[in-house]
Amino acid sequence: MVVNRREVLKAGGALAAAAACPPFAFAQSNFAPKPGAWRTFETVTRLEISKPAGVVQAWVPLPSFKSDDWFRPGESTWTTNAKKAEIKRDSKYGAEFLHVVWDEGEKAPVLEVTSRFSTQDRAVDLSRLGNGATLSEEERKLFTAPTKLIPTDGIVKETSDKITAGATSDIEKARRIYEWIVENTYRDPKTRGCGTGDVATMLKSGNLGGKCADLNALFVGLARAAGLPARDIYGLRVAPSKFGYKSLGAGSEVVTKAQHCRAEVYLDGFGWVPVDPADVRKVILEEPPGNLPISDDKVAAARQTLFGAWEGNWLAYNVAHDLELPGAKGPTLEFLMYPQAETAEGRLDCLDPDTFTYKITAKEVSA
DSSP: OOOOHHHHHHHHHHHHHHHHHHTTTSSSOSSOSSSSEEEEEEEEEOOOEEEEEEEOEEEOOOOOOOOOEEEEEEEEEEEEOEEEEEEETTTTTTEEEEEEEEEEEOOOOOOEOOOOOOOOEOOOTSSSOOOOOOOHHHHHHHTOOOSOOOSSSSSHHHHHHHTTTTTSSHHHHHHHHHHHHHHHHHTTTTTTTOOOOOHHHHHHHOOOOEEEEHHHHHHHHHHTTTTTOEEEEEEEOSOOOOOOOGGGGOSSSSSSTTTEEEEEEEEETTTEEEEEHHHHHHHHHTTTTTTTTTTTTTHHHHHHHBTTOOOSOOOEEEOOOOOOOOHHHHHHHHOSSOOOOOOTTTTTOOOOTTTEEEEEEEEEEEE
């Protein structure tokens, strides 16, 4: 599905008027995440390099994002036959990962990382101003800045301006961008992994299909172009949805392919507000029986809920972009959500199980 660029911009202007009023008329549902009981989970990532060559390295993301009201990272431990294993921290975004180096000639590099974290449901009351945390000028600058694949000028700025034209508040701008993405994008099941997040290419081509790292990055880019601090949070689904959405939770304890990127926008008076338009499109495509109309009650409930709330069945790794892996010979990463590895022959494809084998499991444990 390819959308004409001119039609996309026209649609943005038309949707702006419709989105000025929040869609509170949507069907009611029990999909209502609210802060309450904290849950503690444990993940185990086992990594093996089936075709080692020369010096082998790996970088495994660790849960390092922290928010007192909904996510608390715990301890990470590991076992390995590597000669060196050390937790490293990105200085710009605070992303943490385990950097492992094996001796040259090691025939069976292996690593097992165990991480704990605690989380709970989130819900921000957007009907009244609260006491949202204040954003420092440094943070505001960081989360309105462009990244390699998320520019804030050109086609991104042009599209953002069309969508938010006439908006009188930051919350209205954010709501319009969210609704525009729900209306104009689609989840493409053929996209590898979670996508790349190349938002300018999406808009220039008119092809607005992708997965969470594409669609939620598009929200972040359009929000930043409108002057709203916004960020992607890269993570992993670790448990089924307690609200009955099969598409919005992990299907088993094996969560190797359950990576998911969410987004936040900072609104004065509310603080960081959770949003996930990509999951609305996931519900449309994948929620049984599949290919639901946008008017379906399940879609309407997800669309209403996922602007301001989300369920705590998910691990948050980090918010990093354009990450340089220490010791790596390969390129910088647009984001770190999958384990990474290199041999003397170069960077391994983290989505190719023939040369880079890893398995991630998750279970709920006592705090």
